[in-house]
């Protein structure tokens with residue numbers, strides 16, 4: 001029998017208090033989970049929080065690569081992923097053996113890994129970046145350096161278009177954002193002519209070009225609260241609309257496409273967050289050598305102001 005969400009939330013909050021756990025939630029998870037989290041944010045913000053809190057116990061409501069990043073930055077914390085099958089198809093598109101091989105064959109290239117990559121892959125690269133700081137990272141790399149950007153070909157191509165910087169691109173993408181079409185933008189604009197169209201830079205370049213702005217989830221949240229527009233069409237995972245509505249009750253948000261839902265993010269439920277606090281879920285355990293190597297490109301990114 002399905003339990004009452006409000007009751008589950010109450011139980012989670014009581015157990016959180018008892019265990020001293022910190023709950024971090026990505027902007028894409030269900031609103032009911034965002035509401036009981038200590039902090040909600042995008043990958044960059046959550047990485048920073050994990051490092052800052054250094055809590056004994058972190059329940060990470062997001063997908064595996066995010067929980068791994070929290071563990072890398074907070075190695076003495078126990079980091080729990082409430083559903084061990086919550087992965088990221090894009091991260092899985094860059095396998096460590098292939099990245100190692102590429103590195104060997106292209107020793108002169110600078111490897112930049114989007115945070116949506118496994119810990120083992122991060123351990124092979126020079127820089128890490130998120131969609132919130134990718135420009136800053138790329139601008140910190142000497143202009144004459146050759147770059148391989150992985151695994152997201154869309155984010156890479158969007159940055160090449162924006163910064164005029166050619167890069168070799170891995171052939172990965174986010175299947176959720178990649179399915180956004182020009183037709184959906186045309187239809188949404190026709191239905192809501194006064195709305196601003198915001199998309200994520202994981203969308204294909206033609207989608208970014210057709211939108212009014214391409215922003216990370218953290219950037220989108222800041223943008224909607226500061227914008228003079230009152231209506232927005234949101235072209236990213238729909239979980240973010242919960243927070244947009246909560247923080248901007250006077251504004252209106254329309255999903256660009258109802259199918260922009262990440263099945264992996266939705267594997268995190270109130271039930272498994274409770275189970276995580278009860279010690280019934282997987283703790284993230286990483287090889288110390290991989291953690292040390294993966295921390296370098298992440299710390300390098302975080303050191304950029």
Ligand code: SF4
Pocket residue numbers: 063087088089090091116174175176177237262263264265
């Ligand atoms: S939305 Fe895309 S990039 Fe993000 S976790 Fe889901 S599949 Fe991965």
